[in-house]
Structure formats: C-alpha cells, structure tokens
C-alpha cells in the first residue's frame with residue numbers, strides 16, 4: 001500500500017530498519033528482511049542497503065537524534081520521570097479498561113519533584129509525556145477520514161523513553177519521520193490513536209507533521225492479525241510455504 005501511494009503521488013519509498021529494540025532484532029535478520037521485501041516486489045529508493053540523503057536508515061544508528069529530541073522535550077517541560085511499574089499502573093487506574101488495552105496512566109508521578117530521583121541513582125525510570133488533559137486532537141486521515149481523540153480520556157501520559165534506556169517506538173518514529181522529511185505515513189488502523197499522541201510530539205518538538213493513511217489490518221486465514229513479530233506469519237515463512245507475491249497480494253486485498 002505504501003508503495004502504491006508513493007508511486008501514485010510521484011513520491012519516494014523509504015525503507016527504515018526499525019531495529020531499536022536490540023533484544024528483538026539481530027543484525028543477520030536485516031539482510032534477510034531486505035531480501036524478502038524485494039522478493040515481495042517492493043522497490044524503495046532510500047534505505048539501509050542503498051543509502052540516501054537522510055541516513056542512516058537503521059534506528060540503532062540514530063540514537064543521537066533521539067537523545068537530542070528528548071533533551072528538547074525535557075527543556076520544554078513536556079516530560080517527567082515515572083517510576084511506576086506496569087502493575088502499579090494497572091492497580092491505580094480507576095476506570096475499568098477494555099481487555100487487551102493499555103490502561104490510561106493515572107498521573108501518579110506527574111507532580112513528583114524530579115530532584116528526588118538524584119538521591120537514588122539506581123532508580124530506573126521511564127520518561128513520560130504530559131498530555132494536555134481534555135484537549136481534542138483532531139486530524140484527517142487519508143483513508144479513514146476525520147478523527148478526534150481526547151487527551152487524558154482516549155489516551156494518557158505516554159512513555160517516550162523506556163527505563164531500559166531505549167526510546168519508545170512511537171517517539172523514535174516521530175523524530176525519524178521529521179528528519180527524513182516523510183510526507184505520508186502508511187500503516188495499520190490499530191495505530192490511529194497513536195497518531196494523536198504523535199501529533200502532540202510533533203507540536204512539542206516544533207516539527208511539521210506528515211499526513212497519515214491508515215489501512216485495514218492484514219489478517220490471516222483464521223482472521224488473526226498478521227504481525228511482523230509473529231514468526232509463523234512472516235514473509236519468509238509464507239514464502240517457504242510456496243506462496244507467491246501475487247497470491248499474497250490477492251489474499252491481502254480482500
């Protein structure tokens with residue numbers, strides 16, 4: 001879908017290697033992934049294999065960009081350190097939350113004095129973005145139309161930098177999309193609410209935001225979500241089962 005959109009608009013397709021989570025990603029998989037995507041018929045003009053004007057194209061090599069952006073958020077008072085565990089948040093969240101959905105962060109650490117952390121250098125914490133409670137974040141999605149999410153109600157203060165010293169995925173993508181001058185982000189409809197969070201990040205960082213185009217999620221034969229993390233459903237596995245790119249495109253177009 002991203003390729004079709006880029007082609008129709010005379011744009012550039014970019015392959016970014018989102019390997020920020022070192023525990024989930026190993027270097028030898030990258031060349032495999034590139035090979036699989038080429039087999040599937042994708043042709044990108046910028047990427048880790050071919051370079052381009054806005055590299056590097058692997059997130060593991062872009063740490064300095066993320067550190068600088070976090071510094072900017074810190075200086076603007078947009079983030080605060082949070083020492084809550086997942087369990088703390090579940091226990092403290094007053095409103096019942098839907099199954100499988102992250103509970104809204106109850107704001108436990110919002111008004112803690114950050115200097116108290118200095119006395120406990122071993123404390124590991126997340127940096128959390130303070131959302132403007134009650135503000136409606138609206139945008140028009142290229143596929144799904146007008147969208148509105150209310151900060152503090154549809155989503156709460158979210159993590160931008162994890163306690164294991166890795167930037168959160170949605171934060172890294174904002175920093176990269178701006179630096180790489182991305183004009184349109186094409187992704188699954190499950191990330192619509194993430195877009196509202198990311199728009200707040202663009203604003204706080206003083207960066208222009210791209211357009212968004214959210215498509216229906218790809219499902220397998222059992223109606224389950226096709227996720228790249230799911231080994232059994234990876235392109236490589238499907239290819240091993242003898243599926244052709246044409247057949248896969250047909251299946252996913254339905």
Ligand SMILES: [Zn+2]
Nearest residue numbers: 082083084109
């Ligand atoms: Zn907290």
